[in-house]
Amino acid sequence: MSQPLPLEGVRVIDLAQVFAGPACTRILADLGADVVRFESPNRLDVTRNLIITDNDGLDHFWHRASYFVIRNAGKREMVIDLAKEEGRDVFRKLVAGADVVVESFTPRVMENFGLGYNALRQVKPDLIMCSLSGYGQYGAMRDFGAYGMGLEPASGISSITGYRGGPPIRSGLSFTDPFSGFVGAGAILTALHYRRRTGKGQYIDLSEQEAAMPIMAAALLDCQMNGRLKERLGDRSEWAAPQGCYRCAGDDRWAVISCSDDAEFERTARAMGHPEWADDARFSTVLARREHHDELDALITEWTSQRDHYDVFHALQAAGVKSAPVLDGKEVLFDPHFRARHHFDVVDQPLLGKRPVQRHLAAKFTRFEAKARRPAPLLGEHNDEVLREIGYGDGEIARLKEDGVIAEKPNLPVPPQLVSMALKLPYDRYIEHRILQALEPDYREQLGIAE
Amino acid sequence: MTDRAMSGVRVVDCSQGIAGPYATKLLADAGAGVLKVEPPQGDYTRRLGPFPGDRPDPEASGLYLHLNTSKRSMTLDVSVPSGQVVLKKLLAKSDVFVCGERTSTLRAWGLTYDDLKSDFPDLVVAQVSPFGATGPYADYDGNSLTAMAMSTIMYNTGEPDREPLVTGGEPGEYIAGVQLWIGILAALENRARNGGGDHVDVSMAEAAAAADEYNAAMYGFQGAIRRRYYSRHIFGYPNDIMACADGHVVVIPGAGGFPSPLQPDTVSPMALLFENPDLDKDPLFQQMGERMVRWRDFEALVAPYLSTHSAIEIVMTAQALRLPFAYVPTAADLLVDEHLAERASFAHVAVPGDGEATVPGAPFKMSETPLRIEPAPRRGEANADVLLNELGYEKPDLTVLSDQGVI
Numbered sequence: 001m002s003q004p005l006p007l008e009g010v011r012v013i014d015l016a017q018v019f020a021g022p023a024c025t026r027i028l029a030d031l032g033a034d035v036v037r038f039e040s041p042n043r044l045d046v047t048r049n050l051i052i053t054d055n056d057g058l059d060h061f062w063h064r065a066s067y068f069v070i071r072n073a074g075k076r077e078m079v080i081d082l083a084k085e086e087g088r089d090v091f092r093k094l095v096a097g098a099d100v101v102v103e104s105f106t107p108r109v110m111e112n113f114g115l116g117y118n119a120l121r122q123v124k125p126d127l128i129m130c131s132l133s134g135y136g137q138y139g140a141m142r143d144f145g146a147y148g149m150g151l152e153p154a155s156g157i158s159s160i161t162g163y164r165g166g167p168p169i170r171s172g173l174s175f176t177d178p179f180s181g182f183v184g185a186g187a188i189l190t191a192l193h194y195r196r197r198t199g200k201g202q203y204i205d206l207s208e209q210e211a212a213m214p215i216m217a218a219a220l221l222d223c224q225m226n227g228r229l230k231e232r233l234g235d236r237s238e239w240a241a242p243q244g245c246y247r248c249a250g251d252d253r254w255a256v257i258s259c260s261d262d263a264e265f266e267r268t269a270r271a272m273g274h275p276e277w278a279d280d281a282r283f284s285t286v287l288a289r290r291e292h293h294d295e296l297d298a299l300i301t302e303w304t305s306q307r308d309h310y311d312v313f314h315a316l317q318a319a320g321v322k323s324a325p326v327l328d329g330k331e332v333l334f335d336p337h338f339r340a341r342h343h344f345d346v347v348d349q350p351l352l353g354k355r356p357v358q359r360h361l362a363a364k365f366t367r368f369e370a371k372a373r374r375p376a377p378l379l380g381e382h383n384d385e386v387l388r389e390i391g392y393g394d395g396e397i398a399r400l401k402e403d404g405v406i407a408e409k410p411n412l413p414v415p416p417q418l419v420s421m422a423l424k425l426p427y428d429r430y431i432e433h434r435i436l437q438a439l440e441p442d443y444r445e446q447l448g449i450a451e
Numbered sequence: 452m453t454d455r456a457m458s459g460v461r462v463v464d465c466s467q468g469i470a471g472p473y474a475t476k477l478l479a480d481a482g483a484g485v486l487k488v489e490p491p492q493g494d495y496t497r498r499l500g501p502f503p504g505d506r507p508d509p510e511a512s513g514l515y516l517h518l519n520t521s522k523r524s525m526t527l528d529v530s531v532p533s534g535q536v537v538l539k540k541l542l543a544k545s546d547v548f549v550c551g552e553r554t555s556t557l558r559a560w561g562l563t564y565d566d567l568k569s570d571f572p573d574l575v576v577a578q579v580s581p582f583g584a585t586g587p588y589a590d591y592d593g594n595s596l597t598a599m600a601m602s603t604i605m606y607n608t609g610e611p612d613r614e615p616l617v618t619g620g621e622p623g624e625y626i627a628g629v630q631l632w633i634g635i636l637a638a639l640e641n642r643a644r645n646g647g648g649d650h651v652d653v654s655m656a657e658a659a660a661a662a663d664e665y666n667a668a669m670y671g672f673q674g675a676i677r678r679r680y681y682s683r684h685i686f687g688y689p690n691d692i693m694a695c696a697d698g699h700v701v702v703i704p705g706a707g708g709f710p711s712p713l714q715p716d717t718v719s720p721m722a723l724l725f726e727n728p729d730l731d732k733d734p735l736f737q738q739m740g741e742r743m744v745r746w747r748d749f750e751a752l753v754a755p756y757l758s759t760h761s762a763i764e765i766v767m768t769a770q771a772l773r774l775p776f777a778y779v780p781t782a783a784d785l786l787v788d789e790h791l792a793e794r795a796s797f798a799h800v801a802v803p804g805d806g807e808a809t810v811p812g813a814p815f816k817m818s819e820t821p822l823r824i825e826p827a828p829r830r831g832e833a834n835a836d837v838l839l840n841e842l843g844y845e846k847p848d849l850t851v852l853s854d855q856g857v858i
Contacts, residue, residue, distance in 0.1 A: 006641035019664065031637050046706065066672035067665050117818075134775075136816075141790040144770055149690040150701040150777025158692060159781040160619030163609070168692055168699055168779055171618045172607030172682045173664040179622070182629045182661075187815040189636035190481055194456040194820055196643060202819035210796050211814040214473065214517070215620035216782060221513030222501035223782040224808055230782065235596065235617050239499055243596065245605075245614040252678065254615055256600040317591040322581075324597035324656070326615050328606045329666030330676045335601070340586040343657050344667070356671040362627075362657035363634030364583070366564070366650050367641060414713060424686075425740035427675075433744045434611055435680045443674030 003368045005032025012100040017045040021104035021132045022071040023181030026360040029074035030370040037077040041407035070357045073372035079380035079407045086405045101129040107137045117203040126201040128191045136207030148174025155212035162232035180208040241289040248309035254326040255312040271319035272303040349375040354449040380408040455482020456820035463541050466551030467494040470579045472518040473628030479521035480822040487522045493830045503805040510803040516827045517810045524828035526858050533857045540842045547575045554584045564650035574648040575638040579631045583654030598623030602659035603666035607679045627658040688743040695757045699779040720772040725756045798824035
C-alpha cells in the first residue's frame with residue numbers, strides 16, 4: 001500500500017556535497033520529494049572516495065562508499081559538467097521544471113557559473129533556492145573555506161566542550177553539519193508553506209556557523225548578564241547534581257546518569273542499595289552534592305563498575321532516574337528500542353547488497369513514513385532517465401555523452417590506489433592504536449543482512 | 452499586517468524546557484501564532500537562568516527569553532480536569548498542539564494523540580520526548596545527555612583513556628527541537644495536500660542519532676567499530692583544535708593542504724603556512740596514517756609556528772593559502788565578532804527590569820519572509836485576552852479558575 005507523501009511531486013535539484021546539504025535533501029527525499037543530485041565528472045563528491053569503507057581498492061569504488069550511501073539513499077543522480085555551456089543549458093532546463101534548488105558551494109561558485117538565484121529565477125520565477133555554506137553568502141568571512149570540523153568550533157560550541165580544566169574539544173563527529181542540514185530542510189519546508197499560499201518563491205541564505213549558534217545561547221547570555229565565560233564542565237551540569245558518565249563493567253563501557261533534584265537523587269541512592277546517601281550531609285542537597293561531586297562520583301562508580309552499562313540503565317530508569325548507556329556504532333544498530341522504532345531502514349544497494357541506513361528525519365508519523373525508499377544512486381545513474389523527462393531525444397543524449405557533458409564515470413586525476421595509500425593505514429594498525437575497537441568479519445550475519 | 456511565512460497557523464504549545472519551545476520559536480519567529488501554555492509556576496527554564504547579576508527572576512531568565520521569542524503566554528494546569536477542559540477549547544481553534552511529555556503522562560491527562568484524534572481530526576499533535584512515544588524505553592526519562600549518550604557521538608568524543616565527553620550547550624535538545632519543527636511542517640504540508648491531522652512523534656535519542664556521521668555506517672558496511680581517539684576523525688589528522696599564541700585555532704589541511712603526488716615540485720600550502728618547505732619531505736607531511744598515530748611528533752613539528760602566532764594571523768594566512776582553518780571563539784568573542792555583526796546574526800530583546808539582551812538571531816535568512824524575533828512573553832500575560840476574548844469565558848470564570856490554581 002502506498003500512502004501519499006507530503007512532498008510528492010516536489011522536485012529538488014541538489015548540488016550539495018559531503019554532509020550538511022545531503023542531510024538536508026535526504027530529509028526532503030524521505031518526505032517524498034524527487035531529489036535529483038548533480039555531480040561533476042571532474043570533481044566527485046568526496047564522500048564517494050572516503051576511506052575506511054569497503055570501497056577500497058575495488059572497481060567502481062565511487063559506487064561503494066558507505067558515507068555516500070547513507071546520506072544519499074532515496075535520491076536520483078545526474079553527472080553533468082557545469083563548466084561547459086551545454087551542461088549549464090541542461091541545468092537551466094531542469095530548474096525550469098523544478099521547485100527547489102539546494103547548493104553548498106562557497107558563495108562565489110554558483111555566481112561564477114551564472115547560476116545564482118537571480119539568474120535561475122528568470123527561468124523559474126517561483127523558485128525556492130537554499131544555499132548552505134560555512135559562513136553565509138555575505139559578511140567578512142563569506143569566502144572562507146569551510147569544513148565541518150571547523151564550524152562547530154567557529155560557532156563557539158567547542159569553547160564550552162571539554163574536560164574540567166582542559167582545553168576546548170570538538171565533538172567526535174562534525175555534528176553541526178547535519179544540524180545545519182536539518183535546519184535547511186525546515187527552512188525549505190517553511191518556504192514551501194509560504195509558496196503554497198502565495199505563489200512566491202524565495203532565497204534562503206543558511207550559514208552553518210549561524211544555524212548552530214542558538215546552542216550557544218545560555219553561554220552568550222551568561223557572558224552578557226554576568227561577564228562570565230562558561231567553564232568547561234566535562235559531563236557535569238550547571239543545574240543537575242550528580243551528573244556524569246560512569247565506568248561500567250566490560251572494556252570501555254559507560255553509562256550516563258543525571259539527577260535533577262533531591263528526590264531523583266534519593267531514588268538513585270535507593271536503586272544503588274545505599275538509601276543512607278540521601279541523608280548524608282555531603283549529599284543531601286544539590287549544593288552539597290556539587291561541593292562533594294568527586295566523592296559522590298567515586299561511590300557511584302563502585303556500583304556502576306560492577307554492572308553492565310545496559311543493566312545500570314534499566315535499573316536506574318526503573319527507579320525513575322535519568323540514565324542511558326553510551327552506545328558505540330555497533331550497539332546503536334542492535335539496540336532493541338532503536339530496532340522497534342525502525343531507526344535504520346535496510347536498502348538493497350547495487351554492488352553492496354542489503355545495508356542499514358539511518359533515518360535522517362527522526363519524526364514518526366501515522367499517515368506516512370519518512371524513510372529511504374530506494375538505494376543511493378550510482379554515479380550518473382539517472383542521466384538518460386531525467387534527460388528524457390525534460391524532452392531530450394536519444395540523439396541529443398548520445399551527443400551530450402560524446403562531448404563529455406554528461407558521464408557515468410569520473411575523470412580521476414590520480415589512481416585511487418595512490419589516494420588510498422596516502423590517506424589510510426592498514427586496518428591492523430587502527431586496531432593496534434585503538435582507533436578502532438574491532439573489525440568483525442561476520443557483521444552481516446550478525447545484522448541479519450547477509451546475502 | 453504583512454504576510455509572514457507561517458501567518459495563520461495557530462499553535463498551542465504545552466512543552467517546557469528547550470526542545471519543544473525551540474521548535475515553536477522557529478514557527479513563531481516565522482509568523483505563526485504560538486500560544487505558550489505554561490504550568491501556573493511557569494516553564495522550568497524560567498528557573499534555569501542565566502539571570503542578570505545572578506539574581507533569580509522568572510521574568511529575566513536568559514534561556515527562557517531566548518527560547519520563547521514571538522510567543523504569547525498563558526498559564527494553565529493541564530494536569531487537572533478543569534485545565535484540560537480549557538485546553539481542549541483552545542485545541543478546537545488550533546492547527547498544532549505541541550507537548551513535551553512522555554506518553555504515560557499524556558495518557559493520565561487524556562491528551563495522547565489517540566485521545567484527541569476523534570474530537571480534533573485535523574489537529575497535528577506534535578510530541579517530543581526523551582525516547583519517543585512507543586517502544587520499550589517509551590516511559591524512560593532523559594535529557595540532552597541521555598540523547599547524546601545513545602547517539603554514538605558521545606562515545607567517540609574525548610580522550611581514549613578518559614570517559615566519553617558530552618558536547619556542551621545541550622545539543623541533544625536543540626537537535627530534537629529542529630527535528631520536531633521539521634515534523635510539524637511536514638505534517639502541515641501533508642494535511643494541506645492529503646488531508647487530516649497527524650501524530651508527530653520525535654524521540655530525542657533518535658534525533659541525536661540521526662546526526663551520526665558514520666559510526667553506525669562503519670559497522671553496517673564493514674564491521675568496523677570506531678573508538679574515541681581525541682575526538683579525531685577516522686579519515687584525517689589534524690582536523691583538530693590546537694593551541695596558538697593567544698588561544699586556539701582549528702588546523703584543517705583540506706583536500707590540497709599536504710604535499711600532492713600530482714605536484715611533486717610545488718611547496719605544499721601547509722609547508723608554506725609553517726614557513727618551512729623542508730616539511731614536505733617529512734613522512735608526517737606525506738602520510739596521513741603516520742600523522743594520525745604519531746600525532747605528538749606532528750604537534751611538536753608545528754608548535755614553534757603556532758605558539759608564536761596569533762589566531763588571526765594563522766587563520767588569515769591559512770585561508771589565503773586556501774586552507775580551511777577556523778577560529779575557536781568564546782561567547783565573548785562571538786558577541787563582538789565583525790562578521791556576525793555584518794550579518795546581523797544576533798537579535799536584541801528587552802529583559803524585564805534589565806534593559807536589553809543579545810540573543811541568537813534567525814538561524815537562516817529568507818529573502819521574502821525574514822524571521823522576526825519579538826520579545827518573549829511574561830508568564831500568563833495573555834490569560835485574560837485568551838479566556839475572555841477568544842474562548843468566551845466571563846470575568847467571574849477567571850476568578851474561579853485562578854482561585855483553584857488552574858491559571
